[in-house]
Amino acid sequence: MRVARLAAREWGVLSLGELRACGLSANAIALRVRNGRLHPLHRRVYAVGHANVPLEGRFLAAVKACGEGALLSHYAAATLFGLVRWDGRRIEVTVPGTAARRHAHVRVHRTLCLAPQDQHLHRGVPVTAPARTLLDLAPQLPPRALRRTVREALALRVVSVPELVAVLGRLAPCPGSGRLAGIVAGAPAPTRSMLEDVVVDLLVRGGLEHPDVDVALVIGGRRVVPDFRWPAERLVVEADGAAWHDNRLAREDDAARQALLEAHGERVVRVTWEQAVARPAETLARIRSAGAPLSPPSPYGGRK
Numbered sequence: 001m002r003v004a005r006l007a008a009r010e011w012g013v014l015s016l017g018e019l020r021a022c023g024l025s026a027n028a029i030a031l032r033v034r035n036g037r038l039h040p041l042h043r044r045v046y047a048v049g050h051a052n053v054p055l056e057g058r059f060l061a062a063v064k065a066c067g068e069g070a071l072l073s074h075y076a077a078a079t080l081f082g083l084v085r086w087d088g089r090r091i092e093v094t095v096p097g098t099a100a101r102r103h104a105h106v107r108v109h110r111t112l113c114l115a116p117q118d119q120h121l122h123r124g125v126p127v128t129a130p131a132r133t134l135l136d137l138a139p140q141l142p143p144r145a146l147r148r149t150v151r152e153a154l155a156l157r158v159v160s161v162p163e164l165v166a167v168l169g170r171l172a173p174c175p176g177s178g179r180l181a182g183i184v185a186g187a188p189a190p191t192r193s194m195l196e197d198v199v200v201d202l203l204v205r206g207g208l209e210h211p212d213v214d215v216a217l218v219i220g221g222r223r224v225v226p227d228f229r230w231p232a233e234r235l236v237v238e239a240d241g242a243a244w245h246d247n248r249l250a251r252e253d254d255a256a257r258q259a260l261l262e263a264h265g266e267r268v269v270r271v272t273w274e275q276a277v278a279r280p281a282e283t284l285a286r287i288r289s290a291g292a293p294l295s296p297p298s299p300y301g302g303r304k
Contacts, residue, residue, distance in 0.1 A: 002022040002023060003019065003022045003024065003048060004048065004049075006018060006022060007048035007049070009124070010057075010060060010124065011053060011054060011056045011060050011125075012047055012048055012049065012050075012053045012057045013041060013045060013046065013047050013048070013053055013060050013061040013064065014048055014064075015044055015045050015046075015064045015065075016029070016045070016046075017044075019038075019046065029046075033046070037049065039051035041053075041058075041061040041065075042061055042062065042064075042065035042103055042105065042106070043065060044065065045061045045064045045065045047061070055079075055086060056123055056124070056125060058091065059072050059076055059080060059091060059125050059127075060124065060125045062076075062093050062105070062106045063093055063125060063127075065093075065103050065106060066093045066095050066103065066106065066108060069096045069097075069114075070093050070094070070095045070126065071093065071094050071095075071114070071118075071119060071120075071126050071127055071128050072091070072092070072093060072126065072127040072128070073092050073093060073094035073109060073127070073128040073132075073133065073136055074092035074094075074107075074109070074128075074133070074136050074137055075087075075089060075092060075137060075140065076091045076092050076093075077092075077128050077133040077137075078133055078134070078137055078149060080125060080127055081122060081127075081130055081133065081153070081158050082158070083133075083149050083153050083156075083158065090105060090106065090107045091105070091106050091107070092107045092109060093106055093107070093108055093109070094108075094109040094111055094114065094128060095108060095109070095110055096110075096111060096112070096114045097110065097112065098110055098112070113171055115170065117129060117167075118131075118132040118167075129163075130153055130159035130163070131159050131163040131164050131166065131167040132167055132171075134146075134149065134150055134153060134159065134164065134180060135164075135167050135171060135174070135176065135180055136176075137149065137176070138176025138177065138179050138180040139175040139176035140176075143179060146176075146179060146180070146183065147183050150164075150180070150183050150184070150187075154187065161184060161187055161194065162197065162198075164180070164184045165184060165198050165201075165277060168180065168181050168184070168277070169201060169202070169205055169280075172280075181277050181278040181280075182278050184277050184278075185273060185274040185277040186274070192239070195239045195273055195276070196213070196227060198273075198276050198277065199227070199237065199239045199271055199276050200213060200228065202276055202280055202283065202284065203228065203237070203284075203287070203292070204295070206280075206284040206287075206288075207294055208284075208288070208292045208293065208294060208295060209230065209292070209293040209294060209295045209296070210295070211228040211229055211230050211237065211292075212226075212228065212229045212230070212231060213227070213228055215229060217229075217261075219260050219261070219263075219264045220260065220264075222260065224257055224260060224261060226266075227239045229266075230292060230293055232293070233267075233291045233292065233293055234265055234267065235266070235267050235269070235290055235291050235292055236261055236266050236267065236268045236269070237268075237269050237271055237287060237292075238254070238257075238258070238268060238269070238270045238271070239271055239276075240270050240272045240273075258270075267290055267291065269286060269287055269290050271283055271287075
């Protein structure tokens with residue numbers, strides 16, 4: 001009875017450890033295999049009652065076969081989230097660390113970079129979070145298929161643009177990151193607050209001192225609010241969001257603000273959404289060369 005109740009919550013598949021936790025001995029498990037009440041799916045993983053488990057059960061069985069910390073990933077994870085149609089390929093699972101875990105019917109990926117925000121539980125299956133799934137999938141799919149999958153994820157609200165930007169910021173450069181960044185950069189124009197968040201994260205992640213954010217200046221009797229500014233260096237970074245800067249009046253206002261700042265002795269560097277997301281290294285180099293200060297060293301090593 002305990003086995004049946006647990007199996008009902010686990011898509012009909014249980015590991016050897018779970019069977020033993022239900023009170024079954026090695027002999028009892030072997031007997032159930034012989035009489036058809038347990039069906040081996042992988043080494044130490046069994047289907048309970050019958051071998052015809054649903055796709056979610058097959059996914060969960062592959063994860064359980066790979067041990068603690070394993071996550072469904074890549075194409076199988078995208079299938080679980082409803083982003084692609086399952087095509088019968090080998091199920092892919094990502095495991096933390098470098099331990100060798102080989103399984104005949106599972107493609108195992110090993111990683112040293114598996115942060116808590118990369119781990120998710122969906123439909124009862126441990127799986128890489130949607131943003132991490134798309135990054136992992138980026139080198140495997142053709143460009144048009146990847147673009148379609150990312151758009152589907154955004155349309156279904158499985159993932160958000162900030163989550164995609166965050167995973168790129170943490171893990172890029174890596175295989176496929178440039179392609180995913182290009183798709184994100186071409187997504188619909190973000191809100192101004194989103195763009196500013198991405199730019200300030202880029203600055204701080206790049207080892208620069210945290211700038212003043214939206215601190216007003218009064219120049220020639222006019223109040224001007226730079227997006228980001230380092231006062232000592234008299235350096236301003238302006239975040240150019242397409243939603244605010246793709247019309248004539250907005251461009252004229254930007255030009256007037258920049259002329260006023262430069263006449264006051266400020267240097268102005270403009271950063272677009274595409275530059276911040278798809279060309280972060282180049283953008284950081286441009287801001288550094290303009291004189292942006294590095295963050296002070298931390299007393300514990302590295303930088304603050």
